[in-house]
Amino acid sequence: MIVRIMGEGQLDLSDADLELLNSFDRTLEDAIESGSEENFRGALHDLLQKVREGGKPLPADSLAPSQFILPPADASMDEVRQMLGDEGLIPDVG
Template sequence: MIIRIMGEGQYEVPGSLFDELNSIDNRIVELVGKGNEADYRTELLKLINVVKSNGKQLDDTSIVESNIIVPPEDLSLEEATEIFTGSGLLED
């Protein structure tokens, strides 16, 4: 699975992490829906860190389609309401 973190590049992440990433994504959707900015930021950073720590960063010269695009960690709560809705970034 190829995941792009906006502004930071692409990572090849094992498919076995899907459930963990999906769980974090679902929490982010819930927190954004409640307007809980502090916890939203914590979970978004957690999502990014799981991708970075478990994924292999691809060379910037590689052109590979991303399966998932994760917004940058400085994404505002207002902007997040447009992205983290319904099933979020990852679909079951």
């Protein structure tokens, strides 16, 4: 699956990473719901770091469509809240 981190590029992750990424996504949603900036920052950092660590970067000129688009590391809580769908940033697939 292809995941884009806004402002950084695309990474290719295995479908097996989806469940783990969903747990990070749920933590991020919980942090936003709590309104805690500190918890939000930590959860966003952890989600993005997991994608960076588990993903293989695609070339900058790659035209592969992104299955998921994640906010940049410096996104505000309000910006991320607007990006959230009913199932978070990374919906369960399948």
